[in-house]
Amino acid sequence: MPNDTSTMPLDYKGVMVSSTFTDLKEHRAALINIIDRSGFKAVVMEHDSAKSDLDVIDSSLQMVRDSTAYIFLIHQKYGLTPVCTKRNPGKLSITELEFNLN
Numbered sequence: 804m805p806n807d808t809s810t811m812p813l814d815y816k817g818v819m820v821s822s823t824f825t826d827l828k829e830h831r832a833a834l835i836n837i838i839d840r841s842g843f844k845a846v847v848m849e850h851d852s853a854k855s856d857l858d859v860i861d862s863s864l865q866m867v868r869d870s871t872a873y874i875f876l877i878h879q880k881y882g883l884t885p886v887c888t889k890r891n892p893g894k895l896s897i898t899e900l901e902f903n904l905n
Contacts, residue, residue: 817846819867821901822876824849830876846870859897860885867901875902 818838822831835845846866857865867873875898882896891900 816843817870818872819846819870823880823882826878826880
């Protein structure tokens with residue numbers, strides 16, 4: 804019988820940091836530094852290269868799915884609200900879509 808690894812946990816120490824950017828720039832930088840110094844990998848949009856086959860919704864949600872842990876920073880701004888009647892009918896921000904995925 805073949806060994807099915809599709810349900811095996813990933814050996815990946817990625818920690819997704821989700822927040823608005825401009826109002827939490829210093830907080831994000833400090834958190835990213837702490838994550839990286841702790842032997843984990845900060846998974847953040849600013850370290851993500853452009854993906855020609857994914858848009859911002861797909862790319863962001865895939866980062867959440869691939870991460871081992873998820874940190875959601877909240878402040879006063881709501882963030883980017885991508886327009887897509889199929890995947891974002893509620894007109895939610897990227898950070899809220901990421902949070903709802905968890």
